[in-house]
Amino acid sequence: MLFNSLKYFMFLPLVYLLFYLVGDRARWCVLLAASLLFYATLNVPYLLVVLVLVTITTYGFGIWLDKADSPKAKCILLWSGIAANVLILVIMKYLPFLSENLKYLSTLISLKTQIQPVKALVSIGVSYYVLQAVSYLSDIYLEIEKPERHFGSFALYMAFFPKLLQGPIERSGYLLPQLKKPYVFSYDNMRSGMILFAWGLMKKVVIADRFALMVNPVYDNVHACNGVQLLLATYFFALQIYFDFSGYTDMALGTAKMFNINLTNNFNNPYFATSIADFWRRWHISFSRWILDYIFKPLQMQWRYWKNWGIAAALLVTFGVSGLWHGASWGYMVWGVLHGAYMAIAVFCKPIQKRILATLNVNHKSVTYKIFNIIVVFNLVCFAWIFFRSKSIQDSYYIIASIFRSFTNANAFVFGDFITYDYSLIHQSLLLCTTLAYAITVFVVESNGVGFAMNKLLAQNTLKRQSVYMILLLSLLFLGIVDNTKFLYLQY
Numbered sequence: 461m462l463f464n465s466l467k468y469f470m471f472l473p474l475v476y477l478l479f480y481l482v483g484d485r486a487r488w489c490v491l492l493a494a495s496l497l498f499y500a501t502l503n504v505p506y507l508l509v510v511l512v513l514v515t516i517t518t519y520g521f522g523i524w525l526d527k528a529d530s531p532k533a534k535c536i537l538l539w540s541g542i543a544a545n546v547l548i549l550v551i552m553k554y555l556p557f558l559s560e561n562l563k564y565l566s567t568l569i570s571l572k573t574q575i576q577p578v579k580a581l582v583s584i585g586v587s588y589y590v591l592q593a594v595s596y597l598s599d600i601y602l603e604i605e606k607p608e609r610h611f612g613s614f615a616l617y618m619a620f621f622p623k624l625l626q627g628p629i630e631r632s633g634y635l636l637p638q639l640k641k642p643y644v645f646s647y648d649n650m651r652s653g654m655i656l657f658a659w660g661l662m663k664k665v666v667i668a669d670r671f672a673l674m675v676n677p678v679y680d681n682v683h684a685c686n687g688v689q690l691l692l693a694t695y696f697f698a699l700q701i702y703f704d705f706s707g708y709t710d711m712a713l714g715t716a717k718m719f720n721i722n723l724t725n726n727f728n729n730p731y732f733a734t735s736i737a738d739f740w741r742r743w744h745i746s747f748s749r750w751i752l753d754y755i756f757k758p759l760q761m762q763w764r765y766w767k768n769w770g771i772a773a774a775l776l777v778t779f780g781v782s783g784l785w786h787g788a789s790w791g792y793m794v795w796g797v798l799h800g801a802y803m804a805i806a807v808f809c810k811p812i813q814k815r816i817l818a819t820l821n822v823n824h825k826s827v828t829y830k831i832f833n834i835i836v837v838f839n840l841v842c843f844a845w846i847f848f849r850s851k852s853i854q855d856s857y858y859i860i861a862s863i864f865r866s867f868t869n870a871n872a873f874v875f876g877d878f879i880t881y882d883y884s885l886i887h888q889s890l891l892l893c894t895t896l897a898y899a900i901t902v903f904v905v906e907s908n909g910v911g912f913a914m915n916k917l918l919a920q921n922t923l924k925r926q927s928v929y930m931i932l933l934l935s936l937l938f939l940g941i942v943d944n945t946k947f948l949y950l951q952y
Contacts, residue, residue, distance in 0.1 A: 518545065628723050635721075
């Protein structure tokens with residue numbers, strides 16, 4: 461079931477009621493059973509088998525790692541545990557991609573035996589809990605954390621339903637102690653959780669799903685669209701994916717908050733980043749921290765003697781893996797490598813940039829310079845989103861070429877050309893203006909972070925708070941697209 465579905469609106473109160481009524485010793489059982497039931501509602505039975513397999517494998521290797529009495533044995537156990545989990549992820553997510561490319565390669569070299577493509581499996585959630593499993597084993601190996609001995613608590617750590625499908629990717633040292641803590645009802649946490657859930661729901665069904673109405677018709681048929689349509693659709697997709705994914709995160713954090721559990725906030729105004737590195741400190745934060753700690757830092761240390769070239773190589777590999785993690789296609793790979801290339805180029809250009817700023821006497825702390833950087837970074841991110849959203853590399857090239865061709869046509873930028881489906885110009889203009897107004901409002905409200913905005917709201921008097929609640933409710937009722945639209949990051 462999805463967070464924006466009627467089933468979930470019925471599921472969550474029932475789970476909380478049962479959780480509240482039982483004693484502390486049984487509460488983990490309620491949450492674990494609810495998490496497995498939540499996953500089972502996807503109606504893909506083998507996903508439950510995969511979750512149980514990853515959980516048992518990781519739990520066992522964690523115990524063995526702690527008992528190992530030599531560095532060599534620990535190293536073997538670590539890589540064996542990681543390999544077992546990665547193999548499960550490869551089987552679930554990458555076999556079709558590998559088989560298609562091997563078939564193409566076998567055709568090129570004229571092999572007699574042709575490799576047949578493998579049918580894709582549903583892998584919702586697998587990428588997230590496999591990464592969580594890898595971080596758990598790595599932290600035990602590095603002696604950052606001790607292994608969890610209680611299998612039920614560990615299984616809940618892996619399967620906790622608010623973060624199961626799309627993260628956040630939680631570290632054991634942060635989440636496990638919260639899952640074990642005795643529960644005491646908190647009115648503040650319940651209220652904050654419900655408001656945060658509603659806020660995330662609004663971002664999803666009022667903003668993201670309406671941007672989708674303007675993005676999908678264009679990207680689903682790029683060859684029928686001109687450069688203006690493709691350019692606007694690319695910018696709108698950047699907004700769509702942010703409000704979709706951050707909306708999910710807010711709903712996940714709100715749900716967990718009702719149980720007195722704090723999950724990692726995945727977003728911090730990423731489109732106000734002043735560099736690509738800053739963007740990744742603000743976008744999908746739990747994932748960016750994961751690739752920083754478990755891929756980039758080890759590679760950087762391994763290649764430290766190459767100096768800047770080693771840093772650049774580590775960035776390219778790290779973000780290449782990031783792209784591949786998002787999906788088994790060359791588009792995702794190019795998207796990831798582009799982000800790595802942006803940062804690798806910045807490593808070499810930083811001294812040059814400093815000299816240019818000094819020569820031009822530009823104050824790098826000025827508001828004007830900050831705004832300039834924000835605009836540049838946002839456009840670089842949007843350029844990379846083209847490869848992320850397109851159906852194929854060929855479509856990506858067509859979109860880029862069409863956009864650049866449109867700049868040579870003085871009459872190209874006519875808003876009416878953006879109409880791509882059976883709505884009038886007035887209707888579509890109102891739709892766009894309303895959606896953009898809500899998007900701008902969210903950016904303003906969250907300018908200092910969701911937590912700051914929440915605390916500021918709760919500090920207001922009753923009339924102001926109730927007014928905000930009413931506006932939020934009316935927005936959901938009259939502007940929300942309630943059709944159980946899937947969250948974009950479910951496929952990654």
